[in-house]
Amino acid sequence: MGRRGFKTLTVLAPVPVGDYALELRGVSKAFGGLRAVDGVELAVRPGERRALIGPNGAGKTTLFNLISGELPVSAGTIALFGRDVTRAAAHRRAALGLARTFQITNLFPSLTVLENCLLAVQALTPLKLAMHRPLARYVGLRARAGAALEAVGLGDRAGATVKRLSHGEQRQLEIALALAGSPRLLLLDEPTAGLSPGESKTMAELIKRLDPAITVLLIEHDMDIALEIVQHVTVLHYGRVIADGTREEVRTSPLVREIYLGA
Amino acid sequence: MSAEFWITQAFNGISYGALLFLLASGLSLIFGVMRIVNMAHGSYFMLGGYVGLSVVWRTGSFAAALLTGALALALVGVGMERFFLRRLPGQTLGQALMTIGFALIFQDLALLIWGGDPYSLPVPPMLQGVLTAGALRFPVYRIFIVVVALVIGAALWLILDRTRVGAMLRAAVDDREMAQGVGIHVPRISFAVFAVGAALAALGGVIGAGFLGVYPGADFEVLPYAFVVVIVGGLGSLPGAMVGSLLVGLLDNFGKALFPELSYFTLFAPMALILALKPTGLFGRA
Amino acid sequence: MNGAARTSPTPPAVRSVAAALHTIDGRIAAGGVALAAAAAVAPFLPSYPLTLLTQAVIVAVLAMSLDVLLGYTGLPSLGHAAYFGIAAYTVGILATEHQVGLAGCLGSALFLATATAALFGFLAIRATGTYFLMITLALGMVVWGLAFRWVSMTKGDNGIAGVPRPELGLPWSLSAPLPFFYFALVAATLAWAAMGVLVRSPFGLGLKGIRESESRMRALGYSVWLHKYLAFVISGFFAGFAGVLWAYYNGFVGPVDVQLVTSVETLLMVALGGPGTLAGPALGAALIVFLKNFVSVYTKRWLLILGAVYIGVILWAPRGVLGAFSRDAR
Numbered sequence: 001m002g003r004r005g006f007k008t009l010t011v012l013a014p015v016p017v018g019d020y021a022l023e024l025r026g027v028s029k030a031f032g033g034l035r036a037v038d039g040v041e042l043a044v045r046p047g048e049r050r051a052l053i054g055p056n057g058a059g060k061t062t063l064f065n066l067i068s069g070e071l072p073v074s075a076g077t078i079a080l081f082g083r084d085v086t087r088a089a090a091h092r093r094a095a096l097g098l099a100r101t102f103q104i105t106n107l108f109p110s111l112t113v114l115e116n117c118l119l120a121v122q123a124l125t126p127l128k129l130a131m132h133r134p135l136a137r138y139v140g141l142r143a144r145a146g147a148a149l150e151a152v153g154l155g156d157r158a159g160a161t162v163k164r165l166s167h168g169e170q171r172q173l174e175i176a177l178a179l180a181g182s183p184r185l186l187l188l189d190e191p192t193a194g195l196s197p198g199e200s201k202t203m204a205e206l207i208k209r210l211d212p213a214i215t216v217l218l219i220e221h222d223m224d225i226a227l228e229i230v231q232h233v234t235v236l237h238y239g240r241v242i243a244d245g246t247r248e249e250v251r252t253s254p255l256v257r258e259i260y261l262g263a
Numbered sequence: 264m265s266a267e268f269w270i271t272q273a274f275n276g277i278s279y280g281a282l283l284f285l286l287a288s289g290l291s292l293i294f295g296v297m298r299i300v301n302m303a304h305g306s307y308f309m310l311g312g313y314v315g316l317s318v319v320w321r322t323g324s325f326a327a328a329l330l331t332g333a334l335a336l337a338l339v340g341v342g343m344e345r346f347f348l349r350r351l352p353g354q355t356l357g358q359a360l361m362t363i364g365f366a367l368i369f370q371d372l373a374l375l376i377w378g379g380d381p382y383s384l385p386v387p388p389m390l391q392g393v394l395t396a397g398a399l400r401f402p403v404y405r406i407f408i409v410v411v412a413l414v415i416g417a418a419l420w421l422i423l424d425r426t427r428v429g430a431m432l433r434a435a436v437d438d439r440e441m442a443q444g445v446g447i448h449v450p451r452i453s454f455a456v457f458a459v460g461a462a463l464a465a466l467g468g469v470i471g472a473g474f475l476g477v478y479p480g481a482d483f484e485v486l487p488y489a490f491v492v493v494i495v496g497g498l499g500s501l502p503g504a505m506v507g508s509l510l511v512g513l514l515d516n517f518g519k520a521l522f523p524e525l526s527y528f529t530l531f532a533p534m535a536l537i538l539a540l541k542p543t544g545l546f547g548r549a
Numbered sequence: 550m551n552g553a554a555r556t557s558p559t560p561p562a563v564r565s566v567a568a569a570l571h572t573i574d575g576r577i578a579a580g581g582v583a584l585a586a587a588a589a590v591a592p593f594l595p596s597y598p599l600t601l602l603t604q605a606v607i608v609a610v611l612a613m614s615l616d617v618l619l620g621y622t623g624l625p626s627l628g629h630a631a632y633f634g635i636a637a638y639t640v641g642i643l644a645t646e647h648q649v650g651l652a653g654c655l656g657s658a659l660f661l662a663t664a665t666a667a668l669f670g671f672l673a674i675r676a677t678g679t680y681f682l683m684i685t686l687a688l689g690m691v692v693w694g695l696a697f698r699w700v701s702m703t704k705g706d707n708g709i710a711g712v713p714r715p716e717l718g719l720p721w722s723l724s725a726p727l728p729f730f731y732f733a734l735v736a737a738t739l740a741w742a743a744m745g746v747l748v749r750s751p752f753g754l755g756l757k758g759i760r761e762s763e764s765r766m767r768a769l770g771y772s773v774w775l776h777k778y779l780a781f782v783i784s785g786f787f788a789g790f791a792g793v794l795w796a797y798y799n800g801f802v803g804p805v806d807v808q809l810v811t812s813v814e815t816l817l818m819v820a821l822g823g824p825g826t827l828a829g830p831a832l833g834a835a836l837i838v839f840l841k842n843f844v845s846v847y848t849k850r851w852l853l854i855l856g857a858v859y860i861g862v863i864l865w866a867p868r869g870v871l872g873a874f875s876r877d878a879r
Contacts, residue, residue: 089767099769128771131783359679364855364859368857374852483808490687494687524699524700542675
């Protein structure tokens with residue numbers, strides 16, 4: 001290991017602290033002796049579309065888990081829209097506008113598509129603790145859930161049980177759940193995982209069409225898809241950031257090529 | 264409360280804790296390796312006592328009772344694992360519920376075979392009697408229990424710490440998938456662990472029958488003690504089982520002596536405290 | 550979920566009934582029919598079947614309360630008899646020693662049962678799966694131990710006898726079996742309705758979400774701990790409600806009402822009937838009550854049979870009779 005002197009391909013224009021959507025300073029995660037994430041510095045501006053790439057085992061999903069709060073950091077700080085969330089529980093971060101999808105589909109299998117979406121829609125409202133009226137009466141929630149499903153193209157599958165959906169449809173639902181809460185920062189973990197080339201294209205289009213106000217951080221194994229969607233790229237290797245720049249720079253970087261071909 | 268009282272109660276607590284150790288260590292290891300919470304573990308204890316009783320009645324030999332009890336229940340445990348629990352791989356809840364079913368069956372079978380009267384296992388003359396030190400009286404049998412627990416504890420420790428099998432076991436407790444990944448045959452280890460765990464519980468049952476007696480309902484009475492020991496000590500941890508059983512033995516004894524009406528409470532309070540501070544137990548990991 | 554989807558030659562009528570039972574409205578309809586049928590048939594039943602029916606109705610409330618926790622939230626509790634028993638004992642002690650009427654007994658019993666659930670929940674909720682199972686078992690045993698040993702309060706093994714039926718000031722005395730059956734039926738229906746609204750509410754959907762994927766719920770913004778804790782406390786409340794009814798029905802409260810076997814039987818009712826449906830566990834309760842009483846006529850080996858049924862259900866029908874949802878490997 002010991003990759004000292006990683007190359008920063010571009011110096012992002014200096015922005016005062018607190019104006020980033022997501023800011024990681026010196027974030028590390030150690031599992032026993034293994035450093036899955038090592039001293040990561042990351043700064044993503046609001047509205048930015050950033051890809052996080054790197055070979056398998058580079059620590060990308062672990063980093064997502066640290067950002068979303070599923071795992072606690074071993075060192076470093078994480079700030080969301082200027083607020084320190086290093087010690088905050090996952091659901092608190094969601095309340096601040098963070099949403100994520102999972103690399104391995106993580107839905108509610110025996111519930112219907114609509115119920116999945118309703119859970120997402122009510123999550124950040126006080127209605128989630130309402131016990132005295134059937135959910136069916138909350139027309140507003142149903143409307144929002146329906147809209148989220150329409151947005152990802154699952155409108156006609158609302159009554160289907162998630163277990164019965166095709167893989168592609170489940171990946172679409174993953175996105176719908178993440179979008180349903182109107183997030184400000186969206187973490188997409190390999191949204192095209194397991195999709196056919198045609199489905200991947202559709203997914204890429206969906207992501208490109210997202211509200212430009214949403215900040216998107218995308219883990220994507222397929223470099224072509226990733227570079228199509230985003231303008232900026234961060235490259236992770238053995239848990240460390242080894243390159244950070246525009247997609248052109250990363251696309252043409254011999255260092256990155258070496259990692260992908262040599263790894 | 265005189266000094267004699269405290270010393271006697273402490274001694275009783277330690278000896279009871281020793282008995283609990285035999286019971287709880289097996290439960291803890293079974294969970295550690297197989298992630299199964301064996302609700303029939305108390306049944307192994309009780310059945311061990313009953314089997315030992317019958318053997319002593321037949322042969323008069325305490326040693327034979329210990330051996331037969333341990334072997335018989337090892338067989339029962341292995342049978343349960345092999346023919347029933349293995350049918351639900353990975354379904355820890357289903358497996359736990361199945362063991363409940365077995366516990367009920369065992370309880371009724373014991374009632375059927377040995378009847379509803381409580382019995383006491385006749386203790387061999389060598390272990391009868393009392394050691395006196397001034398005004399203090401230490402029954403030899405209780406000393407025997409402590410010695411047995413220490414020996415078994417030491418043996419378990421050595422096996423876990425010094426032998427290859429022990430290392431494999433610790434690896435399996437630590438990370439089951441990884442252990443299988445490096446070629447450790449976890450199912451065969453599980454099999455052995457289940458057998459040993461059941462045998463230890465039965466051993467505890469035979470020995471326990473000598474001073475607590477054996478009676479219907481002993482299984483469900485002793486089970487929560489075992490659970491509190493492993494909850495407090497941490498599942499899958501041998502040092503946890505040791506410390507936990509000592510703690511529970513002492514607390515239970517002092518509780519019964521000082522507050523007889525609230526005795527289960529004295530179990531409850533420290534368990535509650537530990538759960539509040541460290542949900543995985545003193546030596547446990549998530 | 551798919552008894553109706555198999556291609557075996559089940560008659561279409563059966564298949565459509567089975568399919569209907571997989572829907573909430575279907576179950577409500579079926580439940581309504583069952584309740585109406587019970588109410589209609591009751592005056593014509595001889596006393597023994599009537600008492601069994603009364604038992605079944607009361608125990609159904611207990612089973613449904615556990616279903617909220619187990620079937621809907623996915624938390625397997627083996628100590629549910631504790632809240633049932635605490636409420637029953639409260640009624641027993643207050644009614645026999647202090648001549649407290651229905652309102653006072655009900656209020657105190659529900660309060661104590663719920664408070665106990667609040668305390669125990671605090672300790673147990675941080676655990677999951679089998680760890681949760683063990684902790685709830687141990688906590689349940691604590692209550693049993695109190696019932697058994699705190700003789701000055703609970704009369705220990707002797708139990709509390711002579712609990713009088715409540716006085717409602719109605720023309721019919723609840724001391725007679727038929728009026729008491731209707732009383733219990735109305736109470737149980739109210740409990741069922743309340744729990745029904747709960748599990749269909751946004752909060753109820755949240756519980757199902759937790760059962761299916763806690764990590765997703767956290768990522769969506771739910772405080773999973775809070776939801777689980779509330780489910781635990783509410784479940785304890787309804788278990789206590791069943792306990793109140795039981796104390797009045799049985800006229801006697803003893804340690805057997807808080808023993809482990811009672812919690813175990815309750816769990817089986819839920820598993821047998823079909824977790825996550827409310828109606829399923831109610832059905833399971835009726836099945837177990839009738840089975841237990843039927844079996845005890847011919848043999849004393851009830852526990853043996855119960856254990857065998859347990860193992861059978863787990864092995865071959867893990868989703869129970871109604872099979873409404875499937876909990877696979879955890």
